[in-house]
Amino acid sequence: MHTASSAQDEPNTHLSEELELRIGNDLFDQGWSQQDGFLSAGLSAALAEECRALMAAGALKKAGIGRGEEQTIRPDIRGDHIVWLRTGQSPACDSYLQLMDQLRLALNRSFFLGLEEYESHFAFYPPGTAYQTHLDRFRDDDKRTISAVIYLNEGWLPEHGGALRMHPEDKPAIEVLPLAGRLALFLSASMPHEVLPATRDRLSLAGWFRRRG
Ligand SMILES: O=C(O)CCC(=O)C(=O)O
Numbered sequence: 001m002h003t004a005s006s007a008q009d010e011p012n013t014h015l016s017e018e019l020e021l022r023i024g025n026d027l028f029d030q031g032w033s034q035q036d037g038f039l040s041a042g043l044s045a046a047l048a049e050e051c052r053a054l055m056a057a058g059a060l061k062k063a064g065i066g067r068g069e070e071q072t073i074r075p076d077i078r079g080d081h082i083v084w085l086r087t088g089q090s091p092a093c094d095s096y097l098q099l100m101d102q103l104r105l106a107l108n109r110s111f112f113l114g115l116e117e118y119e120s121h122f123a124f125y126p127p128g129t130a131y132q133t134h135l136d137r138f139r140d141d142d143k144r145t146i147s148a149v150i151y152l153n154e155g156w157l158p159e160h161g162g163a164l165r166m167h168p169e170d171k172p173a174i175e176v177l178p179l180a181g182r183l184a185l186f187l188s189a190s191m192p193h194e195v196l197p198a199t200r201d202r203l204s205l206a207g208w209f210r211r212r213g
């Protein structure tokens with residue numbers, strides 16, 4: 001479930017310096033960032049297909065809220081089905097995880113955050129399901145530092161709903177539609193956010209950069 005960081009932390013060329021800079025500036029200035037076309041159309045399509053196949057095979061389970069023993073299934077609060085990613089499960093997932101590892105290193109360079117790992121799951125929200133406003137940091141585990149969501153839905157239109165709605169303090173809410181290839185990033189501990197219900201299946205990869213304990 002976790003991708004361990006490694007000693008051979010070598011920046012590579014998948015993430016341009018310009019993109020790193022934009023993401024760093026956004027997070028610093030406003031606590032969130034949206035990057036369109038973060039994934040190529042081909043990679044996004046392969047990941048969407050994998051997510052659908054896993055859903056059809058029954059691999060995704062109803063997501064709970066809370067942690068460990070205290071986990072409860074509350075479809076009224078959270079309606080997605082999830083499965084955690086493992087390294088080596090598919091070439092598409094490995095490409096995605098590699099890209100996110102580049103991003104982890106870039107964030108460490110910009111902010112000295114000491115992010116050590118990235119954990120991620122596929123999420124599938126059937127039509128009409130949502131996720132009520134919450135923070136991504138657990139009361140008893142403050143390692144989640146930056147949240148990252150990548151959307152996998154071709155041809156998403158505003159009338160389909162399903163936006164990620166963020167609530168920055170003292171500012172108007174921001175809505176991000178779950179369009180294929182798009183990346184949304186925000187500070188896990190301080191950005192309240194929610195997923196609005198949609199009229200069609202809503203597929204994504206949600207993940208968290210975690211700092212050392
Ligand atoms: O899918 C999204 O836009 C956000 C998902 C989310 O907030 C979560 O999984 O914690």
Ligand SMILES: [Fe+2]
Pocket residue numbers: 134135136147193
């Ligand atoms: Fe969240």
